[in-house]
Amino acid sequence: MAEVIIDTYQCSGCETCVEICPDVFYIDEVTEKAGLVSPSPYITDALRQAAAFCPEKCIAILE
Ligand code: SF4
Numbered sequence: 001m002a003e004v005i006i007d008t009y010q011c012s013g014c015e016t017c018v019e020i021c022p023d024v025f026y027i028d029e030v031t032e033k034a035g036l037v038s039p040s041p042y043i044t045d046a047l048r049q050a051a052a053f054c055p056e057k058c059i060a061i062l063e
Pocket residue numbers: 006010011012013014015016017018033034050053054055056057058059
């Protein structure tokens with residue numbers, strides 16, 4: 001498992017991470033920012049892709 005950190009200040013709420021990896025990310029309806037379904041998810045290709053494709057580069061994976 002890894003720790004995933006979202007810089008919610010930088011997050012634009014674009015939902016790219018949710019589309020790629022809905023097991024880990026969701027959009028908070030109140031803040032309209034990305035949040036974590038689980039703070040310590042297993043590392044998957046989808047998780048890595050979500051971080052790579054985040055346009056704001058605000059997803060960090062700490063292994
Ligand atoms: S892809 Fe990045 S900017 Fe877009 S909602 Fe997810 S964390 Fe926020």
